[in-house]
Amino acid sequence: GNTDQPVQTSKIGLGRREYQSLQHRHHSQRSKCRPPKGMYLTQEDVVAVSCSPNAANTILRQLDMELISLKRQVQNAKQVNSALKQKMEGGIEEFKPPE
Numbered sequence: 152g153n154t155d156q157p158v159q160t161s162k163i164g165l166g167r168r169e170y171q172s173l174q175h176r177h178h179s180q181r182s183k184c185r186p187p188k189g190m191y192l193t194q195e196d197v198v199a200v201s202c203s204p205n206a207a208n209t210i211l212r213q214l215d216m217e218l219i220s221l222k223r224q225v226q227n228a229k230q231v232n233s234a235l236k237q238k239m240e241g242g243i244e245e246f247k248p249p250e
Contacts, residue, residue: 186192200207
């Protein structure tokens with residue numbers, strides 16, 4: 152007899168983890184030529200970093216300094232905002248004309 156049971160695919164026998172690792176193996180070719188999620192590379196950047204032994208260090212040092220500078224600006228802006236907020240919380244009573 153012919154029973155109406157669905158044909159089992161190999162996917163069903165595998166637990167979620169094994170299936171994911173199979174998928175991962177399947178996509179491993181693609182991941183070799185693609186940077187991680189959130190990282191965007193241009194040909195220009197890759198060439199700049201790889202053109203000489205010290206190029207990468209020099210570029211990274213410059214970027215680090217730029218990052219530190221920007222973080223300082225953010226921190227400074229936060230302090231200014233905080234000071235302004237405290238001033239505002241003092242209220243406007245002192246600025247009201249006497250009645």
